[in-house]
Each structure stands twice: as structure tokens, then as C-alpha cells.
Amino acid sequence: MAFHPGTCLLTQTELLDLSFMEHRAQLLAVAAFLDRLDRAKGASAEEDFRLRAFREALEVLTSDEPGRVKRAQMLLSDQNLELLDLRDSQSAFGASRRSAVEPNAEVEQ
Amino acid sequence: MNYIDMHAHMISRTTDDYHRMALTGCLAVTEPAFWSGRDRLGPQAFADYFDHLTTFEPARAAQYGIAHYTWLCLNPKEGEDRELARQVLALIPDFLERPNVLGIGEIGLNRVTRNELATFHDHVELALEHGQLIHIHTPHLEDKYKGTRVMVEALASDPRIDPGRVMIDHAEEHTVEMILDHGFWTGLTLYPRTKASPARAIDMIEMHGPGRIVVASACDWGPSDALAVPEFVLEARRRGHDDALIERIVLDNPAQFLGQSSKFIPVKPGRAKVAAD
16 A cells, blocks of 8 residues: 655644644544444444444554555445446445455456 | 636536635636436436526626636436437537537446446547547445446547546545546545545645646535635645645646637636636
8 A cells, every 4th residue: 555655744743733623523423423323223234334334444544554545445435346237326325235246357348 | 826616516506606716716617517416307408408508607607707618418327318318419519619618528427337338438439529528527435436447447448538638537545546547637526525625635636746636626506615626725725735736736737638628718817708708
């Protein structure tokens, strides 16, 4: 995973000074969302494809390896490159319910 | 700082937005054809829409000194209906000569179906036949990676395509490299929820450089911000970038890409030369 060291012009301390409060709020929003799910009436979504992808992406966020956003994006992406025969819905869901049969398969034209 | 918003669905915005965009330095917008929130009932709806984009909208923008350009097509969200697509594609050539039309867009894929891909190829053929620039939409969420990859591979395998005349928009961290590596222009659209933020757009520019990258508000009727480009400028300054770099992204790069169309008139403050003239 490309690291691109030194491409951000600010020091780590300057970045914290600039945007720690904003990201602190975002972190707490995610924590509250997870707590809210626990408190929800009926634990009906534990196997929901969106929640599974969300929990996997959270693990990426806590890793020390760079490239977290790209890896999280891929966990939230449909990596099954087969074309759909027909449109299943107009809107997307944010995570994929399809299994990635061959994540790097070539696309047939 | 003066800027060009490369992607703004102004038909869905109020005149107040033109006012605020002018106040914050907007010199020109380019408006790709889009999905109106429901599938249209027939081709005549598109004829009315294209007429609006080429008459009323440039006149409304001109009141604020903003030049208005547009791209015409059947949006990817309506690409599934092949019969409708054929009827709409037949309408487009009659509008291509209008003075604010820069090309074909935003074409692309939505749920990445066989029919959508066929409609995408039809639009590309139309653009090639008429020597038009191409503006491409990539899907918003879980479909973005595969949709981008399908289109990049399709275009890259066609020797008739000059990637320097193609803009692939809505790029994010997992697609920007594949777009740039194939020589296309790439757009980073700034949205409050579903797409890249100003901070993430700057991250990508820091990592991949400023070449062939533009940013845009992509504002439409959904949660979006017509002032997303000035927000990007502010965030870039806070991150320590100088005005030369920022101006390259928000003004020079768009002008370079759009300047490949003879209809694009280099823009200067207060001198918007528009189709309504």
C-alpha cells in the first residue's frame, strides 16, 4: 500500500491543532451509533451485509498500516465485477450484498 | 479566489446559489445532464430538459456574471431502458451545435448492468462521431469501484479514445489511481455525505499531484453544497497550500480541459461571455 510520506505539509501536531475536535466528534458519532444499535428494539441486523462491512472497516481504522481509507473503501465496495443482467434497484446501499467471487477478475465485454 | 465549478446541477438550485457562487469567485459552471429524481416518462421530457440547459440556465447564470456550459446525455440512472435511450440519443445531435454545449455527459454506469453498459457505449460512439468532449459519472457507493473499472477498461481498450479528452468524475481514494494511470482527467466531487470531502480531496491531491485533477460541488437537489469549491479553497489554505497550487486545481486545470472545446471561452472576472449573449 503506497505510503506517500511527507506529502502533507503540516506536522502531526499542527494537524491535531487544526482538526482534532472535528474528528473527535466523528469518532464519538460512530461510537454512539454502535451503542444505539445495541439498544435498538430487536437484534435483527447482526447478519446485515451493511453492518458486517461496517465492523470490518472499523478493524481497518484501528490498524497501524497506512492506506486505511482505501482499504475501508474496498470493504464497502462490490468487488464482484460481473455485470448485473438487469437493474435491481435505482439507489445504492453503501455496502455490497454480493460476494466477491473473483475480486480481481477481468471484465468480459 | 476565482474558480470554475466543473459539475453543478444548477437546474435544481435556486438563483440565490448563483448569487452566492458569484460572491465567492465563481466565473463559470459546467452542468452535466442528470437524473431529476424520477425516471422520465418519454423522450420529449429530455428535449425540454436539453432546451432548458441551453437557454434558460445560461441566461440565469449570466445575471451574475457566471458563464454557463452544459453536457448532454441520458443520465446513467436512466440507462437501463434501452428503447428510451435510443430515442434520446437520436435527439441529442440537434442540440450539440448550441453555443454552451461542451460535450456528452454525464454518461456512465449506476448499478453496472448490461443495459447501462450498452447505453454508455452508445453515448461514447455519439461523442466520437461528433468530436465531443466526454464527461463521465462513476457510481456513488458500493458500485463505484467496479463501475469505474469497467468503464476505464472499456475506454482504454478503444484506440479511438484520446484519454485527455475524457473526464472521469466522482473519483475517490480507491479509484483515483486507476483513472490517472490511464491518462484520463479525474474529478473529485465534494459532498457532505456520499462522496469526497474537501479534506479528503486535498489528501488525494497531496498524494497524486495536481495534474489532470479538478474539483467540483456536484450540487443537485440532494444533500450538497453549491459553495463546496470555495470550502475546498479554504481548507487547502488551512492545510498550508499556496494559492498557486490551489488556483491550478480550481481554475487553470478546468480551463485547460474545457479549452479543448472551441466553444469554451477563457473566463475572466466580470466578463462572462455566455450563450445567452
